[in-house]
Amino acid sequence: MSNVDAVKGTSAYEVESMSRRDFLTTVVYGAVGAALSFVLFGLLRFPKPALFPDIPKIFKIGRVEDFPVGAEKIFEDKKVIVRRDAGGLFAISLICTHLGCIVSKHAGLFECPCHGSKFDENGKVKIGPAPKALEWLKVSQLPDGKLIVDTMRKVPIGTRYAI
Amino acid sequence: MQSKKGKGEMGLRDYFKNILRLPKTFLESFVRHGKPNSDRARSQTVMSNIFLHIHSTRIHRYTLKKTFTFGLGVIAASSFFILILTGILLMVYYKPSVDLAYDSIKDIQYVVPGGRFIRNVHRWATNVMIVSVILHMVRVFYTAAYKETRSFNWLMGMVLFILTLGLSFTGYLLPWDQLAYWAVTICSNIAASPRELTDALGLTPYFDPGGFMKVLLLGSEEIGQDALTRFFWLHCIVLPFLMIMILSVHVWRVRKDGGLARPDNIKEKDLQGIEEDGNTRNVFENAPQKTYGLMCLVRGKTPAVGRGPENTIPSWPTLFIAEFALFMLTFAIVCTLAYFFDAPLKELANAAVPENPAKAPWYFLGLQELVSYSAFMGGVGIPTIAILGLALIPYLDREKQTLGRWFDNRTGRKVARESLVYSAGVTIALLAFTVKFGWLRNWFPDIPQLVIIFINPGTVLVSFFVFWSFRCLYKFDSTRISAIALFTCFIVSFIILTYFATYHRGPNWDFYWLKSQWPIH
Numbered sequence: 001m002s003n004v005d006a007v008k009g010t011s012a013y014e015v016e017s018m019s020r021r022d023f024l025t026t027v028v029y030g031a032v033g034a035a036l037s038f039v040l041f042g043l044l045r046f047p048k049p050a051l052f053p054d055i056p057k058i059f060k061i062g063r064v065e066d067f068p069v070g071a072e073k074i075f076e077d078k079k080v081i082v083r084r085d086a087g088g089l090f091a092i093s094l095i096c097t098h099l100g101c102i103v104s105k106h107a108g109l110f111e112c113p114c115h116g117s118k119f120d121e122n123g124k125v126k127i128g129p130a131p132k133a134l135e136w137l138k139v140s141q142l143p144d145g146k147l148i149v150d151t152m153r154k155v156p157i158g159t160r161y162a163i
Numbered sequence: 164m165q166s167k168k169g170k171g172e173m174g175l176r177d178y179f180k181n182i183l184r185l186p187k188t189f190l191e192s193f194v195r196h197g198k199p200n201s202d203r204a205r206s207q208t209v210m211s212n213i214f215l216h217i218h219s220t221r222i223h224r225y226t227l228k229k230t231f232t233f234g235l236g237v238i239a240a241s242s243f244f245i246l247i248l249t250g251i252l253l254m255v256y257y258k259p260s261v262d263l264a265y266d267s268i269k270d271i272q273y274v275v276p277g278g279r280f281i282r283n284v285h286r287w288a289t290n291v292m293i294v295s296v297i298l299h300m301v302r303v304f305y306t307a308a309y310k311e312t313r314s315f316n317w318l319m320g321m322v323l324f325i326l327t328l329g330l331s332f333t334g335y336l337l338p339w340d341q342l343a344y345w346a347v348t349i350c351s352n353i354a355a356s357p358r359e360l361t362d363a364l365g366l367t368p369y370f371d372p373g374g375f376m377k378v379l380l381l382g383s384e385e386i387g388q389d390a391l392t393r394f395f396w397l398h399c400i401v402l403p404f405l406m407i408m409i410l411s412v413h414v415w416r417v418r419k420d421g422g423l424a425r426p427d428n429i430k431e432k433d434l435q436g437i438e439e440d441g442n443t444r445n446v447f448e449n450a451p452q453k454t455y456g457l458m459c460l461v462r463g464k465t466p467a468v469g470r471g472p473e474n475t476i477p478s479w480p481t482l483f484i485a486e487f488a489l490f491m492l493t494f495a496i497v498c499t500l501a502y503f504f505d506a507p508l509k510e511l512a513n514a515a516v517p518e519n520p521a522k523a524p525w526y527f528l529g530l531q532e533l534v535s536y537s538a539f540m541g542g543v544g545i546p547t548i549a550i551l552g553l554a555l556i557p558y559l560d561r562e563k564q565t566l567g568r569w570f571d572n573r574t575g576r577k578v579a580r581e582s583l584v585y586s587a588g589v590t591i592a593l594l595a596f597t598v599k600f601g602w603l604r605n606w607f608p609d610i611p612q613l614v615i616i617f618i619n620p621g622t623v624l625v626s627f628f629v630f631w632s633f634r635c636l637y638k639f640d641s642t643r644i645s646a647i648a649l650f651t652c653f654i655v656s657f658i659i660l661t662y663f664a665t666y667h668r669g670p671n672w673d674f675y676w677l678k679s680q681w682p683i684h
Contacts, residue, residue, distance in 0.1 A: 048375075052383040076515045098538055099352040101345065101517040113519035114349060115535040116672040127604060129535050131359045131612045 057152045061091075063145055064163055074105075080137060080149055081105075088160035091149045092123045093135040103134070110134060122157060133157055205477040215483070217415040221475040222482050224437045225425040231306065231567065232423065234489040235299035240410065241493040242292035246330075247403065249285040257337065259395035261388045264339035265511045272508060283501035289331050291497055293526050296327050304556070304650050305579070307566050307643065308424035314557035316416045319409055321554045326406045328526070333398035335524055336391060344512035345521035347386055347394075351377050353534060353542030360539050363613040385514070424566035429474070440476040519670045528668075529660035535672050536602060536619035545621050549653060556650070560642040571643065578635055578644050582651035589627045590656040593620050594663055598674045628652040 018026075059078055067073070067084040074081045079094045079102055094103050094110070101114035109126065110119040118126045123134030138153040139161040147161075181188070196207035206220040225231065256275055258267040271278035300320060303309055309317035336347045357373035367374075382389030417423065509518070523531050533541030570576040597620050603610050628649060636645035669675040670682060 047379050047382075049378075049382055049389065053387070053389070079515070099349045099356075099534065101348065101521060102515065111671060113517050113671055114345070114521045115531075125604070126608070127601070129537060129615075131538065131615075132362060 058148055058150045060142075061139075061147050061149055063147065064141075067147075075149075078149070078151065080151065082139070082149065084163075085160075088162040089139050089147065090160045091137040091139050093137055093151065095135070096130060097125075097132045097134060098128070098130040124157070199479050202477055205479040208479045209477075215479075217411060217418060218478050218482065219418040219422055220478055222478050223422055223425055224434050224439060224474050224476055225429055225567065226423045227437045227481065227485060228433060231569075232302060233298070234485070234492075235295050235302050237486050237489040238493050239292055239295040239299055240414075241490040242288045242295060242497065243406065243410070244490070245288040245494060245497060246285060246292065249281050249288065250399070250403075252281050253285060254399060259337070259391055261339065261391055264337065264391065268338045268340075268508060272505075279505065280501055283504070283506050284497055286506035287497045287500040287504070288493075289334070290500075290525075291493060293327060293331060296324055300324060300553075301654060305569050305575075305647070306424060307564060307568075307571060309557040310424070310561075310564070310566060312420040313416075313424065316413060316420060317557045318554055319413045319416065321550065322409055323406065323413060325550070326402055326409065330398060330402045330406065331524065331526070333394045333402065336386075336394040337398065338508055339391065339512050341509040341512055341516075341518050342507060344386060344514070345518040346523045347390070348517075349521060349523060349531070349534075350527070351381055351386065351390075353538060354380050356538035356542050358539075359537070359612065360616060363611070363616060386512075426565045426567045428565075434474065438476060438481050439474070520668060520672060522664070522668075525661060525665055528664035529657050532660045532664040532668070533621040536597075536621050537616050540616055540619055541621050544616075545625060548625065552649070552653075556646055560646045562641060562643045564643060570647070574639065574644060575647055578639070578647050579651050582631065582635075582648045583655050585631055586628065586652040586655040587659060590624060590659045593624055594659075596620075624656060628656070 059075070061073070061075065061082050067082070067089055069084055069086060072081065072083045074094070080091050081094055082089065082091045084090075095101075096103050096112040096114065096117055098112065098115055098117050101112050103110040103112045103117075103119065105111075108121055110123065112118070112128065112130070115129050117128030117130035119130070119134050120126050123136065125131075125133055136155045136157050136159055138150045138155050138159075139147060140150070141147050141161070195211060197204045199205045199208040209215045209218060209220045253271065256267055256271050256278065258264060268282075271282055273279070303317065303320065332350060336343045355373040355377035357376070358367055358371065359373075361367040361370060361373065378384065380390070380393065381387075382393050522528060530541060530546060533545055535541070537544075564571060570579050602619060603615055631652060632645050632649035635648040636642065639645070666678070667674055667676065669678070669680070675681060
């Protein structure tokens with residue numbers, strides 16, 4: 001009986017005041033953990049490039065005179081189609097919203113060769129696995145009168161740059 | 164004086180004698196046991212060699228039964244070895260730069276002596292590896308060799324399976340031709356396809372795991388030099404390194420888990436034609452109680468305790484001869500294929516003109532078929548479910564049973580056969596229905612995307628299989644039978660979907676009976 005009491009007594013005592021060895025062990029664990037997590041957090045953003053060195057996201061498409069009403073121009077390397085109707089100018093991305101293939105125009109429809117998605121003239125999905133409409137991109141004019149398309153900025157379907 | 168002179172002569176004589184004996188002493192320092200013609204020396208041959216010792220020193224004769232393993236694991240490892248060798252050779256001439264990659268592959272194909280053959284071997288070994296890895300998994304599953312102590316090794320096998328697919332996928336971009344560019348465009352957008360779900364829920368501006376994955380993979384938002392650098396880095400350094408590490412663990416654990424799985428009662432018929440070791444039999448007949456000291460550390464059934472003479476033979480040389488023969492077989496198959504069929508090389512990658520049809524490598528085509536219903540479900544959702552399901556098999560099916568027999572017993576064979584018919588029926592019917600009548604959007608043009616994500620031919624297929632599996636669980640009251648049902652369903656539909664997408668999908672992913680019916684453009 002007295003033995004058990006003695007053991008209990010010592011263990012309670014040890015919990016209250018940490019031995020030097022336990023304290024240093026805890027400190028070492030903490031230090032190792034802190035060092036490794038600093039390294040890890042420091043590297044967290046490493047794989048994401050600070051800037052994407054690909055083709056420019058904003059490009060010039062010409063002047064207003066180049067786009068009479070009813071005109072249509074495809075910029076193949078930029079994957080954009082620019083059209084003008086009575087309401088104004090608008091640009092639609094030709095990148096399929098399904099898996100990024102390039103759609104082409106057949107009989108008034110945009111067709112994707114990869115999985116057969118079809119979009120109507122305004123880029124709305126008619127058929128196929130594409131989850132959403134082709135993107136409409138912002139068209140604007142520089143002070144010198146040149147028109148630009150910004151492929152980074154999406155606009156709601158039907159938005160036109162009035163001329 | 165005289166003795167001093169004699170001493171000097173002795174030293175000189177020893178010196179020259181040592182020079183003459185150099186080959187022998189060097190060999191003795193290198194191989195520290197006699198010729199492997201006794202059991203002891205054979206064991207030492209295996210134990211004292213770092214490359215051999217991941218095998219056990221003795222194996223059970225059942226291990227060598229040809230119709231049990233078909234040597235599939237060794238064939239997979241052999242093709243990986245061939246891939247490393249040919250890959251190292253290809254790296255001599257390959258230049259991982261957008262401007263030079265295509266030309267350097269062309270050089271390898273048309274200018275470098277032997278280059279075309281080496282590239283073909285690299286290509287064909289990939290195919291052999293993927294087929295043998297899948298078949299190896301099928302073998303391990305149907306012989307219940309994933310159970311008990313072997314659960315973790317099944318998990319390692321899953322990791323190796325993913326690494327195999329990752330290696331072949333990252334290699335696909337390197338030639339920088341049209342095929343590479345558009346297959347990787349599709350696959351990287353599959354990585355981004357969680358956007359389909361976040362878009363449908365309106366979360367993308369705040370939470371975009373899909374976009375993050377894509378940027379992580381490509382180092383950009385589109386395929387360019389960064390993507391090529393990353394794929395090259397993954398293909399030549401990171402993934403092979405992981406592969407070698409985990410492959411070593413995988414093989415070593417086979418030894419630690421007590422060798423290949425085998426039944427408790429092996430009939431003499433099973434071992435017919437497999438070499439036996441009369442010598443061992445005598446040893447163990449004299450000492451039937453013998454156990455190895457280390458056996459107390461190894462979990463599972465020990466080969467010796469209470470079961471009289473073991474039916475083992477030394478690994479050296481029988482096992483190694485078998486393995487080497489399989490390596491040579493693999494090599495012969497790969498070389499024959501490489502001699503007759505060239506690896507494809509299309510035109511230089513052109514970001515403005517997609518391939519039509521743009522098909523991924525064949526082993527991803529089953530998934531591409533599902534992707535053509537919903538990018539997220541087909542490309543991320545269902546593969547994740549399948550991989551998780553496979554990985555969890557040994558943890559959910561913990562029934563005690565006899566290991567190492569194909570389909571366990573008559574019930575297993577029956578369920579496997581029924582599942583094959585069921586899965587083939589459901590898959591073919593669903594494909595025929597989809598080709599003939601289309602899917603939800605054909606009938607309700609304004610249907611929300613969220614509905615299509617959750618109800619499409621892919622998810623319908625999975626629900627059919629899950630239903631079937633639970634039905635078998637209920638009917639036979641056995642998790643193992645239920646696992647056999649589900650596994651069979653997935654494998655069969657994987658094969659059918661792969662076949663379908665390879666042969667019956669043409670331009671615009673339309674259905675064609677024959678490739679000759681494809682429109683010309």
